[in-house]
Amino acid sequence: MSNIDLTLQIWRQKNSDALGKLETYTLDKISTDMSFLEMLDVLNEKLTMEGIEPVAFDHDCREGICGMCGAVINGVAHGPEKETTLCQLHMRHFKTGDVLVIEPFRSRAFPIKKDLVVDRSAFDKIIQAGGYVSVNTGGTPDGNAIPISSHIAELAMDAAACIGCGACVASCPNGAAMLFTSAKISQLCLLPQGHAERKKRALSMVETMDKEGFGNCTNLRECEAVCPKSISIRNIARLNREFVRAAFSEG
Amino acid sequence: MELNARIPSGPLAEKWDNHKFSAKLVNPANRRKFKVIVVGTGLAGAAASATLAEQGYKVSTFCIHDSPRRAHSIAAQGGINAAKNYQTDGDSVFRLFYDTIKGGDFRAREANVYRLAQVSNNIIDQCVAQGVPFAREYGGSLANRSFGGAQVSRTFYARGQTGQQLLLGAYSALSRQIHNGGVTMFNRREMMDLVVIDGQARGIITRNLINGNLESHWADAVLLCTGGYGNVYFLSTNAMASNVTAAWRAYKHGAGFANPSFVQIHPTCIPVHGDYQSKLTLMSESLRNDGRVWVPKNKGDKRKPADIPEEERDYYLENKYPSFGNLVPRDVASRNAKEQCDQGKGVGSTGLAVYLDFADAIKRDGEETILRKYGNLFQMYEKITDSSPLEEPMTIYPAVHYTMGGLWVDYNLMTTIPGLFALGECNFSDHGANRLGASALMQGLADGYFVIPTAIGNYFGESSIAPVNDSDEAFINAQQQVGDRLNKLLQNSSGGVGGKVTVDEIHKELGRLLWDNCGMARNKEGLEMALKKLPEIRQKFWDKVYIPGSGSDLNQTLERAGRVADFLEFGEIMIHDALNRAESCGCHLREESQTEENEAKRDDENYSYVSVWEYQGDDVEPKMHKEDLTFEYVTPSQRSYK
Numbered sequence: 001m002s003n004i005d006l007t008l009q010i011w012r013q014k015n016s017d018a019l020g021k022l023e024t025y026t027l028d029k030i031s032t033d034m035s036f037l038e039m040l041d042v043l044n045e046k047l048t049m050e051g052i053e054p055v056a057f058d059h060d061c062r063e064g065i066c067g068m069c070g071a072v073i074n075g076v077a078h079g080p081e082k083e084t085t086l087c088q089l090h091m092r093h094f095k096t097g098d099v100l101v102i103e104p105f106r107s108r109a110f111p112i113k114k115d116l117v118v119d120r121s122a123f124d125k126i127i128q129a130g131g132y133v134s135v136n137t138g139g140t141p142d143g144n145a146i147p148i149s150s151h152i153a154e155l156a157m158d159a160a161a162c163i164g165c166g167a168c169v170a171s172c173p174n175g176a177a178m179l180f181t182s183a184k185i186s187q188l189c190l191l192p193q194g195h196a197e198r199k200k201r202a203l204s205m206v207e208t209m210d211k212e213g214f215g216n217c218t219n220l221r222e223c224e225a226v227c228p229k230s231i232s233i234r235n236i237a238r239l240n241r242e243f244v245r246a247a248f249s250e251g
Numbered sequence: 252m253e254l255n256a257r258i259p260s261g262p263l264a265e266k267w268d269n270h271k272f273s274a275k276l277v278n279p280a281n282r283r284k285f286k287v288i289v290v291g292t293g294l295a296g297a298a299a300s301a302t303l304a305e306q307g308y309k310v311s312t313f314c315i316h317d318s319p320r321r322a323h324s325i326a327a328q329g330g331i332n333a334a335k336n337y338q339t340d341g342d343s344v345f346r347l348f349y350d351t352i353k354g355g356d357f358r359a360r361e362a363n364v365y366r367l368a369q370v371s372n373n374i375i376d377q378c379v380a381q382g383v384p385f386a387r388e389y390g391g392s393l394a395n396r397s398f399g400g401a402q403v404s405r406t407f408y409a410r411g412q413t414g415q416q417l418l419l420g421a422y423s424a425l426s427r428q429i430h431n432g433g434v435t436m437f438n439r440r441e442m443m444d445l446v447v448i449d450g451q452a453r454g455i456i457t458r459n460l461i462n463g464n465l466e467s468h469w470a471d472a473v474l475l476c477t478g479g480y481g482n483v484y485f486l487s488t489n490a491m492a493s494n495v496t497a498a499w500r501a502y503k504h505g506a507g508f509a510n511p512s513f514v515q516i517h518p519t520c521i522p523v524h525g526d527y528q529s530k531l532t533l534m535s536e537s538l539r540n541d542g543r544v545w546v547p548k549n550k551g552d553k554r555k556p557a558d559i560p561e562e563e564r565d566y567y568l569e570n571k572y573p574s575f576g577n578l579v580p581r582d583v584a585s586r587n588a589k590e591q592c593d594q595g596k597g598v599g600s601t602g603l604a605v606y607l608d609f610a611d612a613i614k615r616d617g618e619e620t621i622l623r624k625y626g627n628l629f630q631m632y633e634k635i636t637d638s639s640p641l642e643e644p645m646t647i648y649p650a651v652h653y654t655m656g657g658l659w660v661d662y663n664l665m666t667t668i669p670g671l672f673a674l675g676e677c678n679f680s681d682h683g684a685n686r687l688g689a690s691a692l693m694q695g696l697a698d699g700y701f702v703i704p705t706a707i708g709n710y711f712g713e714s715s716i717a718p719v720n721d722s723d724e725a726f727i728n729a730q731q732q733v734g735d736r737l738n739k740l741l742q743n744s745s746g747g748v749g750g751k752v753t754v755d756e757i758h759k760e761l762g763r764l765l766w767d768n769c770g771m772a773r774n775k776e777g778l779e780m781a782l783k784k785l786p787e788i789r790q791k792f793w794d795k796v797y798i799p800g801s802g803s804d805l806n807q808t809l810e811r812a813g814r815v816a817d818f819l820e821f822g823e824i825m826i827h828d829a830l831n832r833a834e835s836c837g838c839h840l841r842e843e844s845q846t847e848e849n850e851a852k853r854d855d856e857n858y859s860y861v862s863v864w865e866y867q868g869d870d871v872e873p874k875m876h877k878e879d880l881t882f883e884y885v886t887p888s889q890r891s892y893k
Binding site (some may be wrong): 013014031033034035038042044045047055056058059061062064065067068081083084087113114115117119120121123124125128129132133134135136138140141142144146147148149150153154156161163164175187188193194217228234 | 301318320321323336337373375376381382384386392393409416419426427430436438461491528532583631634700701751753800804862
């Protein structure tokens with residue numbers, strides 16, 4: 001363990017309507033065992049005592065699973081480490097003298113609420129459009145009634161691991177939500193439970209994705225590179241097949 | 252305060268069916284006339300919202316996050332129990348019931364726990380139907396793993412992300428209802444107060460966290476699905492926003508608070524490493540299936556683990572508890588880790604850690620198999636500690652994880668305030684003084700999917716509920732009080748007269764006081780000291796806490812301050828409860844109550860009851876009531892895992 005000194009340039013914006021700008025702060029003696037968010041906690045304690053309003057940032061579980069945290073660090077969503085959310089990024093990956101530019105996830109579909117906090121409710125709308133199996137509580141068959149090969153279950157789980165953080169959108173030059181949408185579509189089209197509604201699901205989720213202001217995929221693979229759960233763009237290929245199959249078939 | 256648990260009559264195995272038959276019903280066409288508020292979107296809240304909307308009730312659901320998918324149920328790793336007996340290894344509803352009652356150290360109600368075991372099987376079926384990608388055997392059937400406190404393999408899992416997958420299942424069901432118009436969803440709202448009219452829970456006051464607006468919402472019933480209060484200790488495995496506020500507001504309106512001192516300390520967490528630390532990270536207890544817990548035999552042995560030869564290692568759990576070994580229940584594992592460290596055998600830079608070693612499992616099953624089971628946990632561990640569990644043993648230490656205590660509820664999950672229900676970790680009902688692993692997910696979903704629909708229909712069927720409106724005086728007054736309190740919190744925002752302290756400083760001070768005196772081990776002297784000290788911390792908070800910014804926009808410091816203010820009051824009933832219960836039980840050791848072998852000694856003669864606390868006014872000592880526990884189907888025995 002050691003300590004490092006850093007310069008931070010952080011996006012400050014009072015609310016959705018206000019203009020924002022980067023403010024510079026310095027932090028000394030940051031333990032390299034700290035997580036990135038703990039470093040921001042230290043900054044906020046310092047700012048508070050100096051009478052400056054702390055930096056607003058979303059976070060909750062701090063163990064990489066809730067998908068609440070996220071910011072762009074020196075141009076990379078969730079920072080330089082692969083397969084890592086911001087809360088699981090540790091300061092040992094930085095060194096004294098580093099200048100860290102910290103910005104919110106920017107995209108047309110994710111309006112900034114304050115500082116690093118953005119509104120990702122467009123993701124919820126996509127799920128509401130069909131990211132489920134339409135089954136009511138009760139009256140379901142025994143769990144073992146449908147055998148599902150472990151290979152398929154694993155593939156479905158790979159897709160289902162998405163935490164809905166939005167890094168894929170923030171890193172996509174087109175602001176596309178294809179990786180996010182395809183992860184849910186893949187999970188449910190791989191599993192037999194999801195087959196009955198697969199056509200409707202694909203059409204409706206893609207339509208909502210477009211309506212919410214997300215862009216289209218041009219296979220740049222930026223999303224895959226920053227995804228903290230390494231969701232593969234194979235899922236996007238699967239979404240495209242599902243969509244085409246649905247668009248060109250009847251019923 | 253009357254504590255009528257309303258346990259249905261009849262033999263244990265028939266109570267739930269009898270109750271479902273005798274409970275009042277609301278005819279499908281009438282359900283749309285009833286409005287239900289659900290606070291929280293974890294497993295219990297999302298499941299309840301979806302199910303009640305499916306049945307036709309009008310549901311308004313509130314969550315503190317930007318999306319209902321983020322509640323802390325998502326972080327549960329290991330799995331969910333069910334009495335499916337797919338492995339034909341002797342499991343049954345009765346055995347799951349028995350294990351849960353015994354695991355809870357005989358401090359839970361038989362009837363509630365039996366029902367939990369019964370509906371556990373429906374939960375698995377429900378989740379499979381939703382498309383939850385549970386782990387499968389090669390032949391396509393559902394896979395199981397074993398878990399602490401059980402000798403059968405009954406835990407269903409989705410890698411190390413079971414909570415995530417179950418929550419996303421419930422979230423998808425909720426999303427479908429939002430889409431269909433059955434649920435109106437309110438994101439980024441914090442419940443600030445409960446509104447009680449004519450003795451019935453009739454609504455809530457919320458704060459919109461983005462613009463600070465206070466809002467009134469009326470309903471015919473209010474469901475609190477707001478989780479546990481582990482963050483009272485500051486450091487815990489809970490998410491940062493987890494808090495006691497909703498439950499505490501309910502308590503101040505007359506809801507009894509049961510067993511507040513029953514807190515689970517989870518044995519396998521990553522040890523604390525610095526003052527700046529904001530939370531503790533849990534490593535799933537499923538790791539104890541393959542990991543072996545040990546410390547050096549010699550005190551103060553600072554060699555690297557690889558340099559300590561086999562004969563100088565003490566695999567203390569295997570040696571002390573040969574039949575359960577590393578799979579003893581959480582409380583036993585935690586207490587023993589503390590004991591080893593107290594004896595000076597702890598490892599790591601602080602000496603507050605023990606090893607969890609996978610070397611033998613890797614030798615036996617190969618890296619690939621171990622990684623398939625625990626890959627994401629190993630990765631998470633390595634990210635945090637910079638050390639790979641494939642190369643050297645993990646270091647672990649107990650941390651606050653789950654709170655068995657919570658709002659007192661009857662068999663219908665109704666609190667002592669008619670129309671106010673508490674589901675999931677927010678209530679006290681199923682885990683007694685210690686929760687077994689993989690049972691929290693089971694309880695949250697049982698309450699939300701299967702118990703509350705019957706309970707709510709029964710309540711609406713048997714109660715007379717007058718029309719109210721959110722412009723009624725009760726709402727206006729409640730909103731006024733919430734506003735006043737926020738202004739009081741902000742009183743020092745231009746710099747306090749008595750100097751400044753930050754919200755976190757106070758929270759850490761409170762946390763240390765409780766961890767040291769009201770944690771895993773407690774004694775009368777320490778508790779009495781803490782009871783004296785707590786009001787001083789509370790006073791300091793109100794005199795000096797400094798909150799920059801205003802109440803009319805996104806102000807995360809103000810949010811935290813409100814929660815800490817409630818923790819500062821709540822901590823006091825925890826200590827009162829711990830003081831009253833002069834027995835060791837479940838997760839806690841009361842130092843005055845030990846066997847000759849220094850094992851925890853329960854005292855059934857004097858403490859076989861649920862302690863329920865009733866609010867008597869600020870600065871007035873709360874009143875304790877007892878719900879006596881009677882056991883007809885199991886005989887309380889001193890737990891032994893030897």
